Amino acid sequence: MSRLLRWPVRAASLLAALAVWQVLTAANVRLWVRFDRFPGPADVLHEFGRQAGHGQYWQDVAQSLVRILTGFALAAVLGVAAGVATARSRWAGDLLQPLFEVARPIPAIALVPVAILLFPANEQGIVFITFAAAFFPVLVGTRHAVKALPVVWEDAVRTLGGSRARVLLQVVLPGILPGVFGGLSIGMGVAWICVISAEMISGDFGVGYRTWQAYTIVDYPGVLVGMATIGLLGYLTSAAVELAGRRLTRWLPREDRS
Amino acid sequence: MTGLELRAEDVALGYGGRAVVTGLDLTAEAGEVLAVLGPSGCGKSTLLRAFAGLLPAASGRVLAGGEPVTGPSADRALMFQDDALLPWRTARRNVELALSLRGVRRAERRAAADRWLERVGLGDAAGRLPRELSGGMRQRVQLARTLAAGPRAILMDEPFGALDAQTRASMQRLLLDVIADAPATVVFVTHDVDEALLIGHRIAVLGTGGVTARFPAGASRDEVLAALGARTDTKETV
Numbered sequence: 001m002s003r004l005l006r007w008p009v010r011a012a013s014l015l016a017a018l019a020v021w022q023v024l025t026a027a028n029v030r031l032w033v034r035f036d037r038f039p040g041p042a043d044v045l046h047e048f049g050r051q052a053g054h055g056q057y058w059q060d061v062a063q064s065l066v067r068i069l070t071g072f073a074l075a076a077v078l079g080v081a082a083g084v085a086t087a088r089s090r091w092a093g094d095l096l097q098p099l100f101e102v103a104r105p106i107p108a109i110a111l112v113p114v115a116i117l118l119f120p121a122n123e124q125g126i127v128f129i130t131f132a133a134a135f136f137p138v139l140v141g142t143r144h145a146v147k148a149l150p151v152v153w154e155d156a157v158r159t160l161g162g163s164r165a166r167v168l169l170q171v172v173l174p175g176i177l178p179g180v181f182g183g184l185s186i187g188m189g190v191a192w193i194c195v196i197s198a199e200m201i202s203g204d205f206g207v208g209y210r211t212w213q214a215y216t217i218v219d220y221p222g223v224l225v226g227m228a229t230i231g232l233l234g235y236l237t238s239a240a241v242e243l244a245g246r247r248l249t250r251w252l253p254r255e256d257r258s
Numbered sequence: 259m260t261g262l263e264l265r266a267e268d269v270a271l272g273y274g275g276r277a278v279v280t281g282l283d284l285t286a287e288a289g290e291v292l293a294v295l296g297p298s299g300c301g302k303s304t305l306l307r308a309f310a311g312l313l314p315a316a317s318g319r320v321l322a323g324g325e326p327v328t329g330p331s332a333d334r335a336l337m338f339q340d341d342a343l344l345p346w347r348t349a350r351r352n353v354e355l356a357l358s359l360r361g362v363r364r365a366e367r368r369a370a371a372d373r374w375l376e377r378v379g380l381g382d383a384a385g386r387l388p389r390e391l392s393g394g395m396r397q398r399v400q401l402a403r404t405l406a407a408g409p410r411a412i413l414m415d416e417p418f419g420a421l422d423a424q425t426r427a428s429m430q431r432l433l434l435d436v437i438a439d440a441p442a443t444v445v446f447v448t449h450d451v452d453e454a455l456l457i458g459h460r461i462a463v464l465g466t467g468g469v470t471a472r473f474p475a476g477a478s479r480d481e482v483l484a485a486l487g488a489r490t491d492t493k494e495t496v
Contacts, residue, residue: 156342159310160407161332161359170355174346251346253389 039221044228047221057210061229064207067123068195068237071130075187079135080180083142084172100139108133108194112201126198126206133194134187141183145176178252181245188241192234207233261289261443262323262333262410264309269318271304277316278304281468286411288323291437291444293458295451295486300464302447306413309445310336322411332360335409337400339416343388349375349399350384356407374402378432394425398432405436411443418453430456451482 018041025040039047051057082100085092108129115125153171162170199208211226264286272278279301286292296302307313308320311330320327322334335356343352350371357367375384378398388396397417404412417433418426430453437444446457454461455477463471463485471485 150340152338152340152342153344155307155310155312155330155336156338156344157355157359158312158330159332159334159336159413160356160403161330166359171344174344177346249346251387251389 037220039224043221044224048225048228051222051225060205060207060210061233063205064195064199065233067126067199067206068130068191071127071195072134072188072191072237074127074131075134075138075191076184078131079138079183079187080142080176082135083139083180083183084146084168084176086139087143087146088168088172100136104136104140108190109197109201112198115198116202122202122204126195126203129198130191130195134184134191137186137190138180138183141179141181141186142176145179145182146172148179149175177245178249181241181249184241185238185245188238189234192230192237196230260410261287261441263288263321264334264411264443264445265319265321265324266305266308266315267319267321269305269308269320270316271301271308271313272316273304273313279464279466279468282318282464284462284464284469286443286445288443289441290459291446291457293454293461294445294447294464295449295454295461295482296464297449297486300466302449302464303415305464306336306415306445306447309411310334310413312336332356332407333409334411334413335404335407336413336415337404337417339419341388341396343396343399343403345388348385348387349380349391349395349402352388352399353403353406356403360407370406371402374406375399377436378402392425394421394429397421397429401429401433401436405440409442411445412437412440414444414446416447416449419448419450426453433457451479451486455479455482 022041024035025038025043028036030036082096086097086100087093111129111132112125115128116122119125119128149172153175154167157167157171195206196208196211199206200212203209207226207229211223211230214220214222214226266282266284269282270277270280271282278299282301282305284292284294284305294302294305304313308315309322309327311327311334322331327334343349344355347355350368353371353374354367357370358364362370372381372384375381378401380395380398380402383391383395383399388399391399400417404414418429421429434457444457446454448454448457459475461473461477461482462469463473463482471482473482473485
């Protein structure tokens, strides 16, 4: 498909989904699934317009973004550091790897009670849960990338006089970027799931909290505005990670750079 | 600066307790080009890794300039058959790497890198990434990178083994040209008899039990082939 055609096709796909949604709700379709009480796109758009006029909506968006970016940044830094350490140092591997392997299968959202016990404020607990969600994909992506580095790159730098520190800076960190960005992309997706869930369970504000509040007062258009907001924010942050990854790994051979 | 004498004394080398070569006695005199011949698996590359300080000897002594080799050093540069360029660095920045590791200032190393790339015929390709270069061009960049830091010993592990015949011949001419100006000792590993005869001042034939034959400059192709044929523990055609 030519590059010029791709964006219209993508836009048409979204518009078609909206059109089907509008038809199903406007016609009050009741088959096995029921659309007679389901808000249509026009209701949701109207509700979005109402909410966008209030500062509270934007405060919720900002709060969720601050939480996810803080947790994600911590996960990125510590995940890469722990991944490199456990892959390159036997000592660090023996010390940390068993701990990580036991903690990794625990869903981050199951840490809500732990977060409530550990942290003095909800805010810190939610950031912790977001961090825990993104940390393991980054850790695993980094560790695999370090182990997959061609030995010849490291040997070349060592025989040119490079110390272990220079090998780390000149070979390991740039060489693992493709794997790290794979982990960051997955981590960002999981982090959104967890930050929204944590806000729904224990938040006082934020998009997740507001969406759950709308549900409790049977404000279905409000619920769908929340869902659409989460989807859009998730898309934008994931796209930012993808874009940064592409910019930093231009050296990779790629058939299609779209 | 002079070339570095490299010496292996009754050396055994291997990986994880499995011996690749034993009883190896070999000297590359300071400033000479020693071609090491032998079939795949006889320990040629392993020997280079030992000289480079990347692989400790299981027994015996490996010496560089009379001192035991305890680890890698910029004095002993290794040029690989595989693609050893860092793919995220342009040709220029790959060559600069050798100089930056020696603490050369940015402007100075950039000028030196450009001179070396010019020397290997890649003055126009300095800003290209390795994936944008052909196999022969990548090996030229690797040669420039290896020579740029001014090593006293150059260890070359079948550096032209993956190239087509025409590119290989042109790289051999280039190598002869550049090492004529360099005072470094060169150990050139190959399994191509003609290449060894063309490049080496002396030739050593290696088997798993150590050096099986040695030839001075001017040895005939038939003599060397006969020495290789006398090694009956391999079916490989050399």
